[in-house]
Structure formats: structure tokens, C-alpha cells
Amino acid sequence: MTPFADRLAARVRATRAPLCVGIDPHLHRLPADMRARFEGREGRAGREATAMAVGDWAVQVLETVADVAAAVKPQVAFFEALGAPGVVALERLVHVARDLDLPVVLDAKRGDIGSTAEAYAVGALDDHGPLGADSITLAPYLGPESLQPFLARCDGEKGVWVLVRTSNPGAAVWQTELPVAERIAAWVDAESAKRAGACGLGPVGAVVAATVPAEAAAWRAAMPHCWFLVPGYGAQGGGAEDVRPLFREDGLGALINSSRGVLFGAGDDDDYAGAVRARAEAAAEELGRVAGLR
Amino acid sequence: MTPFADRLAARVRATRAPLCVGIDPHLHRLPADMRARFEGREGRAGREATAMAVGDWAVQVLETVADVAAAVKPQVAFFEALGAPGVVALERLVHVARDLDLPVVLDAKRGDIGSTAEAYAVGALDDHGPLGADSITLAPYLGPESLQPFLARCDGEKGVWVLVRTSNPGAAVWQTELPVAERIAAWVDAESAKRAGACGLGPVGAVVAATVPAEAAAWRAAMPHCWFLVPGYGAQGGGAEDVRPLFREDGLGALINSSRGVLFGAGDDDDYAGAVRARAEAAAEELGRVAGLR
Numbered sequence: 001m002t003p004f005a006d007r008l009a010a011r012v013r014a015t016r017a018p019l020c021v022g023i024d025p026h027l028h029r030l031p032a033d034m035r036a037r038f039e040g041r042e043g044r045a046g047r048e049a050t051a052m053a054v055g056d057w058a059v060q061v062l063e064t065v066a067d068v069a070a071a072v073k074p075q076v077a078f079f080e081a082l083g084a085p086g087v088v089a090l091e092r093l094v095h096v097a098r099d100l101d102l103p104v105v106l107d108a109k110r111g112d113i114g115s116t117a118e119a120y121a122v123g124a125l126d127d128h129g130p131l132g133a134d135s136i137t138l139a140p141y142l143g144p145e146s147l148q149p150f151l152a153r154c155d156g157e158k159g160v161w162v163l164v165r166t167s168n169p170g171a172a173v174w175q176t177e178l179p180v181a182e183r184i185a186a187w188v189d190a191e192s193a194k195r196a197g198a199c200g201l202g203p204v205g206a207v208v209a210a211t212v213p214a215e216a217a218a219w220r221a222a223m224p225h226c227w228f229l230v231p232g233y234g235a236q237g238g239g240a241e242d243v244r245p246l247f248r249e250d251g252l253g254a255l256i257n258s259s260r261g262v263l264f265g266a267g268d269d270d271d272y273a274g275a276v277r278a279r280a281e282a283a284a285e286e287l288g289r290v291a292g293l294r
Numbered sequence: 295m296t297p298f299a300d301r302l303a304a305r306v307r308a309t310r311a312p313l314c315v316g317i318d319p320h321l322h323r324l325p326a327d328m329r330a331r332f333e334g335r336e337g338r339a340g341r342e343a344t345a346m347a348v349g350d351w352a353v354q355v356l357e358t359v360a361d362v363a364a365a366v367k368p369q370v371a372f373f374e375a376l377g378a379p380g381v382v383a384l385e386r387l388v389h390v391a392r393d394l395d396l397p398v399v400l401d402a403k404r405g406d407i408g409s410t411a412e413a414y415a416v417g418a419l420d421d422h423g424p425l426g427a428d429s430i431t432l433a434p435y436l437g438p439e440s441l442q443p444f445l446a447r448c449d450g451e452k453g454v455w456v457l458v459r460t461s462n463p464g465a466a467v468w469q470t471e472l473p474v475a476e477r478i479a480a481w482v483d484a485e486s487a488k489r490a491g492a493c494g495l496g497p498v499g500a501v502v503a504a505t506v507p508a509e510a511a512a513w514r515a516a517m518p519h520c521w522f523l524v525p526g527y528g529a530q531g532g533g534a535e536d537v538r539p540l541f542r543e544d545g546l547g548a549l550i551n552s553s554r555g556v557l558f559g560a561g562d563d564d565d566y567a568g569a570v571r572a573r574a575e576a577a578a579e580e581l582g583r584v585a586g587l588r
Contacts, residue, residue, distance in 0.1 A: 026409065047424060077406060077413035083385060083424025086417075087378040109406050111433055112371060113462040115320065116401075119371035123380075130341060130377025139405055141435040141457055143464030163435055168407040170437030173477075180474045183467075 003197035004103075004135060004159030005205075005227055009252050011070040011103060016293040017284035018247070020105060020229065021065050022259025023074040023093065025054045029264045031272040048085040054078075055089035059096050061263065064273045066100045068280040071134075073105040073229075073257055087130075094131045104133040105161065105229060105255075111139035113146050121149040125158045135159035137207060137229065140184050147191075151204065154195055159203035159227075162188045165219060167209035167232030176215075185222045193225040199252060201227050208246060210238030210256065216245035220253070228254040234261030234283070240290045251291035258283050297491035298397075298429060298453030299499075299521055303546050305364040305397060310587040311578035312541070314399060314523065315359050316553025317368040317387065319348045323558045325566040342379040348372075349383035353390050355557065358567045360394045362574040365428075367399040367523075367551055381424075388425045398427040399455065399523060399549075405433035407440050415443040419452045429453035431501060431523065434478050441485075445498065448489055453497035453521075456482045459513060461503035461526030470509075479516045487519040493546060495521050502540060504532030504550065510539035514547070522548040528555030528577070534584045545585035552577050 002010075012018050027035070027050065034057050038050040062072060074093055079086040097104045110120045122129045124136045138147055140162050150160045164185050165175055175181040185206065192202030208219045210232035219228070228246050232238040233256045246254040262279045269275035288294035296304075306312050321329070321344065328351050332344040356366060368387055373380035391398045404414045416423045418430045432441055434456050444454045458479050459469055469475040479500065486496030502513045504526035513522070522540050526532040527550045540548040556573045563569035582588035 024409070042422070044424075075410055075413075077404075077410045077417065081413040081417035081423065083417070084378045084381040086424075087381045091377060107410075109433070109436075110371075110403070112403050113460065116318070116369055116371045119369075119375040123371065123375035123377070128336070129375065130338075130380075139403070139433040139435050141433050141468065142403075142460050143462060143467050143469065145462055145464035166407065166436050168437060168439055170439035173437050174435065174474055175437065178472055178474050178477065180468055180472050183472065 001157055003195070004154070004157055004203040005201040006197035006199050008070065008103060008227060008255065009199035009201065012252055012255070012293065015068060015070050015284065017068070017070065017288035018254055018256050018291050018293070019069050019280065019284045019287055020071045020073050020255045020257040021061070021069040021262050021280060022107070022257050023058050023061060023072055024259040024263065025057060025078045026260070026264065030057055032268050047082045051082045051085035051089045054082070054086070055092045058089065058093040060273055061276055062093065062096055062100060062102060064276045065262070065280045066102055068277070068284050069102065071103040071105055071255055072097055073107050073259070075259070076106060076108040091130055094133050098132065104135065106131065106133040106136040109137050109139045109163065111142050111146050113142055117146055118149040121153055125150070125153045135161060135205070137161045137163065139163050144187055151191060154203040159205060161205040161207050161229040164188060164206040165208050165212065165215065167211045167238070171209070182222070185219065189223040189225050192223070196225050201225055201253060205229055207231065210243045213242040213245070216242070220246055230254050230256045234258045240286045244290050247291045251293040254291070256287050295451055297489070298448070298451055298497040299495040300491035300493050302364065302397060302521060302549065303493035303495065306546060306549070306587065309362060309364050309578065311362070311364065311582035312548055312550050312585050312587070313363050313574065313578045313581055314365045314367050314549045314551040315355070315363040315556050315574060316401070316551050317352050317355060317366055318553040318557065319351065319372045320554070320558065324348070324351055326562050341376045345376045345379035345383045348376070348380070349386050352383065352387040354567055355570055356387065356390055356394055356396060358570045359556070359574045360396055362571070362578050363396065365397040365399055365549055366391055367401050367553070369553070370400060370402040385424055388427050392426065398429065400425065400427040400430040403431050403433045403457065405436050405440050407436055411440055412443040415447055419444070419447045429455060429499070431455045431457065433457050438481055445485060448497040453499060455499040455501050455523040458482060458500040459502050459506065459509065461505040461532070465503070476516070479513065483517040483519050486517070490519050495519055495547060499523055501525065504537045507536040507539070510536070514540055524548050524550045528552045534580045538584050541585045545587040548585070550581050
């Protein structure tokens with residue numbers, strides 16, 4: 001059994017880049033041949049046609065980036081918006097990622113209490129459940145105990161990413177004008193330290209934004225045992241230099257997500273898979289250098 | 295067009311009780327004939343059989359409580375745990391509730407930013423989407439802007455319930471040891487006030503626990519324009535007296551949820567629908583009296 005944090009470390013070392021490719025199916029930006037399969041269709045039949053196309057698109061992206069990306073991050077909301085057929089596409093995506101040995105960050109930002117949190121954990125992480133993802137993003141507002149069912153899975157091979165400092169402008173209003181983010185960070189680090197793997201990092205990660213570089217070093221110091229999942233690089237305005245303080249000296253400790261920056265170019269791509277591959281390689285090269293892995 | 299808050303007010307007045315029946319399909323507690331349809335079956339086929347039984351069970355519960363409950367609250371996690379077939383059952387439940395004119399509180403505790411939050415809003419609330427629920431519970435940690443796509447729907451006929459003070463013991467660690475809950479409460483009340491209906495309450499509600507009666511009057515005073523969705527009554531230990539300070543003088547302003555207390559008795563019920571109905575009527579009677587509606 002390989003702990004989640006060590007599996008990530010091995011993937012980052014093997015790809016020599018901390019790149020996480022976000023799988024956000026913005027429908028109007030899918031390749032033209034995919035869009036043609038659902039545009040103009042509505043209702044349940046339209047959602048089914050859309051979900052089938054989204055599933056095919058996502059599998060193509062996964063196969064294209066499988067040896068460039070350290071992990072992939074499907075954004076659950078886009079699949080849920082398509083109803084049950086969208087969930088079928090999400091299940092297919094996660095199963096294909098597992099076959100490709102690509103660790104999955106299920107970006108679901110779940111959070112609830114007691115038996116409800118347990119049900120979310122079964123649905124997202126358990127190998128006998130519908131998805132069996134490697135890790136999931138979690139919203140912590142309900143309190144430490146709301147994360148316990150997920151922590152129980154972290155004692156095995158699974159991982160979590162707790163929202164600490166997010167990349168949106170309004171995040172500051174509650175997260176950093178008040179001392180709540182620091183409190184959550186301390187808790188997250190302690191839980192990860194308890195479960196740290198050979199790489200010195202544990203399976204309880206933190207979401208820390210790339211868009212607030214002035215805080216980056218402080219978050220690294222506050223959570224020395226945590227992998228960071230870092231949104232905001234690329235399309236959201238964070239640059240590679242902004243994320244440098246989020247890495248440990250050995251280049252591990254931060255997984256930098258890029259969704260639109262890898263998935264979608266300025267216009268339609270004649271060779272979609274080739275263009276995705278080229279954008280993923282460019283991001284991996286830039287991030288690998290900043291992390292000191294290349 | 296009836297604003298969500300006014301529709302709720304009309305339902306509470308018509309049923310003379312502020313009862314919200316939570317639809318939490320705890321599989322091991324379903325009636326024996328329902329359990330027999332899936333027990334011992336595993337994997338995808340097992341999830342499909344389970345989801346079919348859960349869907350039938352939920353529809354039976356809805357039809358049983360349709361004239362006793364002011365609203366129903368499906369707990370999304372239990373449906374998600376069954377994968378895509380579970381989502382089919384959830385879609386069926388919501389559509390049946392709409393046919394029965396029962397307002398739906400989709401207990402999903404979603405929260406994300408930008409286009410992702412928009413996708414969650416489409417998936418949960420939009421009438422052209424897969425569910426078209428009347429309202430949804432939201433986790434606020436990402437900041438005010440994360441709630442904007444949902445607020446846009448509140449300008450129409452939809453409603454939201456923002457986590458402010460939850461019922462779990464650990465909630466205090468971040469919600470009330472720190473000033474974050476007060477800050478969120480002030481924001482939630484202002485947004486609801488802007489959109490207040492004829493009843494003086496708006497569509498932006500707050501989740502406020504029944505389990506902290508010492509705080510109840512303060513939350514009522516802090517959010518005069520908000521409906522409260524109140525977990526913790528019954529199975530979680532909150533009594534009817536504990537929720538009294540959460541109502542306005544006219545008996546409106548709080549929707550008290552009971553899930554297990556209505557759905558499940560001490561043992562198997564010989565007449566399941568009859569037993570659900572009797573428990574719902576008893577809860578409605580107790581809550582209607584405390585609210586001054588009976």
C-alpha cells in the first residue's frame with residue numbers, strides 16, 4: 001500500500017512537474033466536432049447527448065496528458081449540471097484515469113456531518129463505490145468532525161484537500177480578514193503530520209491559491225506536512241513565479257492546477273489532442289523549472 | 295410569480311406547522327420489503343437495485359407527508375453514494391415533489407466559485423436543468439461572491455439556505471469561537487432583506503441549529519429577514535422548546551427539519567406509510583404549537 005502523499009511525490013518526480021490538469025467541460029469551448037453532437041438539443045435527450053460527448057472528450061484529454069500531468073482534477077459541478085448522464089460520464093472519466101494510473105483529485109468541495117459525510121466519502125472515494133477517486137476537495141466550514149469520515153480513508157491510500165485559502169477575490173472577506181483560515185491551516189497540518197508518508201508529507205492537503213503570492217511563504221511555513229492543491233495559475237492570473245514559495249526545497253509539496261489553460265486555446269484547434277498536449281507540456285516545463293525539478 | 299419566501303409562508307400557514315421532512319435513505323433502516331430488493335447485491339447492479347428501491351421509498355414518503363409537511367429536504371449525499379442510478383432516483387424524487395406542490399430544499403451544501411458555482415446552480419435549481427429544485431443549502435467558506443450565481447436565482451422564484459450555525463458539536467470550533475458566523479449572518483440577512491417578499495422574509499435563508507438554544511434568540515435578532523432551516527430537532531437531540539426563539543411572533547421564519555424522527559421508528563413498522571404519517575403528524579402538531587400556529 002502506497003500512501004497518497006507518497007504516490008503523488010512519485011508522480012511529480014516521474015513527470016518532473018507538479019502539474020494537475022483540471023477537467024472542466026465548458027461546453028461552448030469543446031472542440032467543434034464534439035459540440036456538433038449536442039448543440040441545439042435540449043432537455044433530457046440534450047443532456048444525454050452532451051454527457052456522451054463530454055465523456056469522450058474527457059477520455060481523449062486524459063489519454064493525451066497521461067504522461068505529462070502528475071494528476072487530473074475533474075470539476076464535479078460541470079458533470080452534475082448534466083444530471084444522471086453527466087454522472088455516468090464522470091464515473092467513466094475516473095475509471096479511465098485509474099486505468100492510466102493518473103491520480104484523481106475529485107473537485108467536489110463536499111462537506112457535511114455524521115452519516116451524510118460518510119455517504120459523501122463512500123460515493124467519492126471508496127473502491128467499492130461508484131467512483132473510487134484517489135482524493136477529494138473538502139469545504140471545512142462545518143468543523144473538524146465533518147472531515148473525519150474522509151480522514152478515516154486517509155489512514156489508507158486516499159487523500160483530501162481542505163479549502164484553506166482560495167483564489168477568488170472575495171475569499172479574503174471571511175478567510176483572511178478573520179483568523180479562520182489560520183485555524184484551519186493548523187488543524188490540517190496536524191492531521192497530515194500524523195499520517196505523513198516517506199516523503200514527509202501526509203494525505204491531508206490544503207487548497208492554497210496562486211493568486212496571493214504575498215501570503216505564499218507563510219502558508220508553506222504554516223503547513224510543512226501538507227501537499228497544496230493550487231488553483232489560480234494561468235487562466236485565473238497567477239504566474240509561475242507566484243507559486244515558487246509554495247514548494248519545498250526539493251520541489252515537492254505543491255500540485256499546480258491548470259484547467260482552461262491546458263484544455264482550451266484562443267480559438268478552435270485543428271488538432272485538438274495535439275494542442276492540448278503542447279499546452280500541457282509547456283505548463284509542465286514552466287512549472288517543473290520553477291519547482292526545481294527540471 | 296411567487297417569491298420563495300412567500301411560497302414557504304403560505305405552505306407553513308396551510309399546514310399550520312413549520313415541518314420540513316428530511317429524506318435521508320439510510321439503507322439499513324428502510325422497510326424490510328424495500329431492503330429485500332437490494333440486500334446482498336453488490337457493485338453496479340447492486341447500486342441500481344438499491345437506487346430503484348430508494349426511489350420507490352422516497353416517492354411513498356412524499357405522498358404520505360404531502361399535506362403535513364411544509365417542505366421536504368432530500369439529502370443529496372445518500373443519492374450520490376449510489377452513483378448515477380442514485381441521481382436518477384433523486385431526479386425522480388424532486389420531480390414528484392414538484393407535482394405534489396411540495397417545496398424542495400436540496401440539501402447539497404454546495405459552494406464553489408465563478409463558472410463552477412454557476413454549473414452547480416444550473417444543476418440544482420434551473421427548471422430547464424435536471425432537477426429544478428426550489429432551494430438549495432450552500433456552504434459559504436469561499437466568500438460572498440461564491441453565492442452570487444445562486445442569488446441571481448433568488449431574484450426569481452428560487453431560494454437558498456446558507457450554513458451559518460450548524461448543529462454538530464464541532465461546529466463551534468470555527469463557527470463561533472471565531473467571529474465568522476456573525477459576519478456571514480449579517481451578509482445573509484442583508485441579501486435577504488433586499489429581496490424580501492410580502493411576508494417580510496426573503497429567499498436567502500440561513501441554516502441555524504436547534505441544538506444551541508442559548509444562541510437562538512440572538513440569531514433571530516441578527517437575521518430578521520431570513521427564513522431559518524433548522525437541523526437538530528428530534529433525532530439529533532434538540533427539543534421543540536429549543537426552537538421556540540427561532541420563530542417570529544407570527545409563527546413564521548423557521549422551518550424545522552426532521553429526517554430520521556419521521557422516517558424511521560424504533561423497529562420495523564407493519565404499516566410503514568401509516569407509521570410515517572403518524573410520526574409526521576405528531577411532529578407537525580408539536581412544532582405547530584410551539585410556533586403558535588395551532
